[in-house]
Amino acid sequence: MHALYLAWKYIIFNKIRTVTLVACVTLIAVLPLSLELLLNESERQLLSRAQTTPTLLGAKGSALDLVMNSLYFDDEVPELISMQAVEEVQASGLADPIPLYIRYKARRFPIVGTTIDYMDFRELHLAEGRQLAMLGECVLGANVAETLGLKPGDSLLSSPETVFDLAGIYPLKMKVVGVLRRSHTPDDLGVFVDLKTAWVIEGLVHGHADVSKVTDDTLIMQRNQNGVVASPKLLHYNEITEANIDSFHFHGDAGLYPLSAVIVIPNDEKSKTILRGRYLDKNARHQIILPEVVIDGLLENIFRIKNVLDAVILIVGLATILALLLVFALTIRLRQREINTIFKLGCSRMTIAYLLVNEILIILTLASLVCLGLLLLVNIYSSDIVRLLFIS
Amino acid sequence: MINIQSLDFFYPDGDFRLNIKDFNIAQGEKVAVIGPSGSGKTTLLNLLSGIIKSGCGSISVAGTDVEKLRDSQRRDFRINNIGFVFQDFELIDYLNVMDNIIHPYRISKALKLTPLVKQRAQQLAEQIGIGDKLKRYASDLSQGEKQRVAICRALLPRPKLVFADEATGNLDPRNKGRILDILFNSVDDHKATLLAVTHDHELLPRFDRVVDFLQFREQESD
Numbered sequence: 001m002h003a004l005y006l007a008w009k010y011i012i013f014n015k016i017r018t019v020t021l022v023a024c025v026t027l028i029a030v031l032p033l034s035l036e037l038l039l040n041e042s043e044r045q046l047l048s049r050a051q052t053t054p055t056l057l058g059a060k061g062s063a064l065d066l067v068m069n070s071l072y073f074d075d076e077v078p079e080l081i082s083m084q085a086v087e088e089v090q091a092s093g094l095a096d097p098i099p100l101y102i103r104y105k106a107r108r109f110p111i112v113g114t115t116i117d118y119m120d121f122r123e124l125h126l127a128e129g130r131q132l133a134m135l136g137e138c139v140l141g142a143n144v145a146e147t148l149g150l151k152p153g154d155s156l157l158s159s160p161e162t163v164f165d166l167a168g169i170y171p172l173k174m175k176v177v178g179v180l181r182r183s184h185t186p187d188d189l190g191v192f193v194d195l196k197t198a199w200v201i202e203g204l205v206h207g208h209a210d211v212s213k214v215t216d217d218t219l220i221m222q223r224n225q226n227g228v229v230a231s232p233k234l235l236h237y238n239e240i241t242e243a244n245i246d247s248f249h250f251h252g253d254a255g256l257y258p259l260s261a262v263i264v265i266p267n268d269e270k271s272k273t274i275l276r277g278r279y280l281d282k283n284a285r286h287q288i289i290l291p292e293v294v295i296d297g298l299l300e301n302i303f304r305i306k307n308v309l310d311a312v313i314l315i316v317g318l319a320t321i322l323a324l325l326l327v328f329a330l331t332i333r334l335r336q337r338e339i340n341t342i343f344k345l346g347c348s349r350m351t352i353a354y355l356l357v358n359e360i361l362i363i364l365t366l367a368s369l370v371c372l373g374l375l376l377l378v379n380i381y382s383s384d385i386v387r388l389l390f391i392s
Numbered sequence: 393m394i395n396i397q398s399l400d401f402f403y404p405d406g407d408f409r410l411n412i413k414d415f416n417i418a419q420g421e422k423v424a425v426i427g428p429s430g431s432g433k434t435t436l437l438n439l440l441s442g443i444i445k446s447g448c449g450s451i452s453v454a455g456t457d458v459e460k461l462r463d464s465q466r467r468d469f470r471i472n473n474i475g476f477v478f479q480d481f482e483l484i485d486y487l488n489v490m491d492n493i494i495h496p497y498r499i500s501k502a503l504k505l506t507p508l509v510k511q512r513a514q515q516l517a518e519q520i521g522i523g524d525k526l527k528r529y530a531s532d533l534s535q536g537e538k539q540r541v542a543i544c545r546a547l548l549p550r551p552k553l554v555f556a557d558e559a560t561g562n563l564d565p566r567n568k569g570r571i572l573d574i575l576f577n578s579v580d581d582h583k584a585t586l587l588a589v590t591h592d593h594e595l596l597p598r599f600d601r602v603v604d605f606l607q608f609r610e611q612e613s614d
Contacts, residue, residue, distance in 0.1 A: 002498035002505070006487075013486030013529075341482040344443055346471025347499035348464065355499075 007358035025367035034378040041382040050291040057262040070261040073110040080258040094271035098263040101198040112190040113198025129178030136240025138174040141190040142182035173239035393419040399449035422586040427605025433589040442466030468502040475546030479558035481538040483530035490526040536567040556588040
């Protein structure tokens, strides 16, 4: 007990040395263990999401970009496809398509343009409010609502694609009508809107004052039998309300409107095989992929990198342990005078060794406690950390 | 209190040799040991306290033949019977004054630290004039205060013998006298015997007896 007391006194007297030693020991333990925790969590998140998505249809190109954008709402937008792709799948009668248009953001959270089927497919349930019913409405993932402090009845502005996009997409003021229950998936980070609302954000669907009824001639540049050319002065709505919803209309062929991907849910294994076969043609503009296979490939690479990291951590760990041993050896040399004094007073060499061992034990205990605390934190927030570091 | 007969000590790897045929100190005596550096004064203290063994001759301290004790017995004998006051005080820098005073009780099972011991330590510190500095670290004390702490540490286990190895060597003249007064008074209060190694000839008249170590070197050359 006295040895522990004396060791503790020495440790708190030499605070900087103690903090340095504790930090070194903690790092040696925390780094590989937290990396292991995070990788396991990322594997769980990536795989579970991929396993629940049977097939994904998108433009030919990077399968990884397609999966990361469609399943994890990654910033990298794959090459776009059109609504025709959805119609083709529907027409085949082999599968149910769920279109996705994930391109824009609202206060750094991805806007997921889709249909109501997506909610059923991902088994997303409302915590409060109601589902999407009208153009310009949005339903928020749990994290979005929590972070932005929004609830049904509030509104949320979409963000321009870039700050320099002055002539491009105008922000759309969306009405929050519902908040989803936490699902511990990337859906917690999504701002869900109807596909048409996503197109409104892009400017493909828009609403403005009725040009047939305007009294101000400066609002009209040209009027003839084919139609009316409005001047830039004409009021465009940036919020969809019951009063102006009827003025919103499509321009161009709706079948050519863009999508980032289509989740394809085949009727059965046979339908899946047939569908996949249809997109194997080299000249096909689209590809149909199995997300699980893509993610397996990604994980293989991650674990290959992890092995390298493990080796690096092992070497750094060994070097740190050697440095720690050196520190302890130097400490004994520095304390030689104290050791000689207490030996002269009547202390045994065994007790002196016991004093030093207690000091090491206290440092290891402190490091273990800090390590445990950090690992607990990593474990609690692993889901968010993984989404933030590896997936988003 | 101390009786040395036919002591012959030398270090195997040097030409130092200490030869004492007969040396006695009575109980309660205050003896100063003088002699040039390297004459073996500190070696004598180490032999008497059992830190080193001669293997030749007999050393009796407080009725115990130190030479015949085993290693652990010598340590217990030392901590129970001998109080050390060193020239550089040798206080533990990471302990406060109180912890320094009771330190011998924390490093050996031969002494038991009880609330009574702590109370005695406090009384001793008050007697010596450092009662208000018990919570301070050694590094915050003056030289004189440090030596007072060292004296308290030496006297707390109520030793029969106090060995002072140049205990005033690092003090200014004013503090030297004060510390010696404190040491003498404390030794008297505890009815202990004092054996002090010193180079300071001004202090010698205050001791009961002065032993010049040159005589042991002369004995050797005889």
